[in-house]
Amino acid sequence: MGENPNMDTSQAEEIVKTVTYNVLRYDPDKDSKPRMQRFQVPVPKGRTVLEGLIYIKENLDGSLTWRSSCRMGVCGSCGMFINGLPRLACQTQILDLNADEIQIKPLPNYDILKDLVPDLKPLLEKHKYIHPNLVRREGKEIDGLTGEFFQTPKELENYIQFTFCIKCGLCLAACPTVATDANYLGPQALAQTFRYNTDTRDEGNQFRFDLIDTADGTTKCHFAGACSDVCPKGVDPAFAIQLLKRDMLLHKLHIKRKEKGVPILGKVTDGKRMKGVPDAPEKTV
Amino acid sequence: MLKESTYWYLFLLAGLFILVLLSIHMTIMHLDQLLVAIGIGSGDVLKFQSVLARGRQSFFMVSYIILLGAALYHGLYGLRTILFELNLKKGLQTAITAVLLIGGLGIFVYGTYVAIAAKMM
Amino acid sequence: MEQKNKFNNRLGIWGWLSGGRYGLERYAYSLHRLCGLGILAYFLLHIFVTGSRIDGQGSWDSAMSSVEGIIFKIGEFLVFFAFAYHGLNGIRLILTEFGVFLGKPKRADFPYKQSTLRQRPVLLVVMVLAAILTIVGGWDFFIAN
Known part of the structure; x- marks a missing residue:
């Protein structure tokens, strides 16, 4: 040495x-x-x-x-x-x-x-179960993407906190429900459900609500909050789950429903430049 | 079969009903001396005559039945939630649901019968 | 390749009650659950004891005398406390579980206050109110009666 x-x-x-x-x-x-x-x-x-x-x-x-x-x-x-x-x-x-x-x-x-x-396999399987990717009704929008989706910084702010999850699994180790229950989806997967449902580019709300509205979904969260206490990245899974519960209720009551995701922007030049914003520099490569 | 979240919303709603009705119940029955102290209680709430007198009022009969139903649903659904977290097999889960449902309905029928019979006394 | 002899490290029911140095909310959850089970047990018994009133005064009086001892009195007082706590904490849970008191999502810049801490004052109010009700109940159960 x-x-x-x-x-x-x-x-x-x-x-x-x-x-x-x-x-x-x-x-x-x-x-x-x-x-x-x-x-x-x-x-x-x-x-x-x-x-x-x-x-x-x-x-x-x-x-x-x-x-x-x-x-x-x-x-x-x-x-x-x-x-x-x-x-x-x-x-x-x-x-x-x-x-x-x-x-x-x-x-x-x-x-x-x-x-x-x-063995973190259960964590990763539950994460995959809730489809942690943008779901669009027209699959070709994702497969053959022609431009960027339109999203404002304000819309980004609504979920960006929950994107910092590094799948370390501390939250499931802290969760009292997971202590006995192998089937409970757990704070990680449910927080990611909220993250993708809140993303304005996503159209999978109803789809994911159907996935998690079972005896193993949000109803097994009792807001003990231990997951948020231990999260090293400030993802605050308990927070996301409670917001997910609210969204599920509002969705059910037809008060707040996200029916359609944001459109894809056309070419970059299609946007209207604000006054005083200079041209992009020349490409170097 | 309803979605799980629907049962849960009913569970919360039942909880709110219990909160109001059981608060009244607890105040009358268990804080009786406090009510005497502030001058609106008689202090002998557990005497058979006062039990009988309360049972004859429609308000008490109706609120007893609502409280009974709400508390049974809230309590037994809560128990079911706890039991379901024990990692049970699907068959056992169904059996637990059936037992709690039938037992709960049985107790509800008995309790309702008592409340109505007490009204007639 | 799946490894065969993994060691099951699930905490089990002990994990509902404890398991680490977590925040107050996790213990509030344990107490909430314990109180709920206690109230349910009392409630089921209570239905049948008070049901005896339709068989007349003799039946009622004998049912009442069978639950007269100091043990039952303490038990009833515990149920009173359990209801006070379970009810008040239940209000907090109904509100927080739909996002009230938790604030808005925003980029987590450290040092960072997570949602459990943001609603902590509400939990403290709940505990103080439950303590006051328990003291009032204690006076009524043991001193005034």
Whole structure:
């Protein structure tokens, strides 16, 4: 390790304290049930829980397994149950936890594949179930797109918050309904239902309402709000689900119905230029 | 079969009915001393004579029946929601719905009979 | 390839009550559910106990005397509290579940206040009102009676 100057930790920042990592271990080939294992991890200022795990893998136990990729809260791979809350390991600094012992378990409410790796398949299947894509009555509008859809910044504001979902699955780990119920669609999929239904380019409202208006849909959300408490991207799934419930009611009562999506704009030049807006620069490639 | 959300809207509506009627019921029956203290209660709400007197009034009979129906629906639908979250098989879910529906209707018939019979007494 | 021996890590019913350091709303939900079940159990019993009144005064009096003990009194008081909380929290839930008090969606710029925090004051009001009603009820049940 020391040979690579980039990986040299000998000149690293001063070690502030040493914490105990209490990590869940489960090897599907050997163990019948999980066990806990302790490691001592030195902590310089700013070290994240994920970096602590990397330290263990490099220095203490190479067999420790988890899933991570971008280490900056974008890919959503490193969701773990850290000291009583589902969190992203890469966004949680050890010193912020204010504890001498850090307990790390895989996200609850998912099957454990190995050590800290949860099986996120149910999450992704439920996400796919609600058709997370623009649905248009005329399919050719999507397949052979000839121009952009017309959408104002104000219309974008109504759903943009919910587009930041990174499918890390923390919300399902926090949800009390999911704790017992494998069939419940869950905060992630329902929040995405709202996101696409609210998109003015989409025409799939009725279609998605039919998909989720079952015993496993919105009626199983009781606004415990835990999903929103743990969401690392501010998606606020509980908020989206309550708004979805309102939209479902208004749709049913014929008060607010989105019958048609916005039209496709013609060529870029078809739009009317506002006064004082200069021409686009010449193409460079 | 109605959509699940329709049952849920009825559940909320029943909840609102209960809130109004049960608040009256609770105030008369359980905050009786408070009513005495502010001078509009007699304080012997559980005596058979006062029970009988209330039962003879149409207002109480009608509100008892509405409260009975709303509370049974709200309570049993709530129970069903909780049970359905236990990851049960489809067949068991249908059986639970049937049992709660038949049981609820049976209790409703009994309760309505009591309310009407008490009116006649 | 599907892995065979995965370990089921679902929290189960324990996950309804606890499971982590979540916000107040998740525990409000647990209490709401517990109170609802308590009221339902009492209510079903209540129908049959009070149904005895159509068989005349003797039947009523014996039914009343069978539910006279201090245990029943405490039980009734708990039901009173359960109703106060379940009802008040129910109003909050009906409103928030249709988006009232939650504000409008907007780009989440951190530091960011999520919907649960935006409606938190309403939950606190609910709890204070439920506490006041419980105190009034306690006075009526145990002191005035």
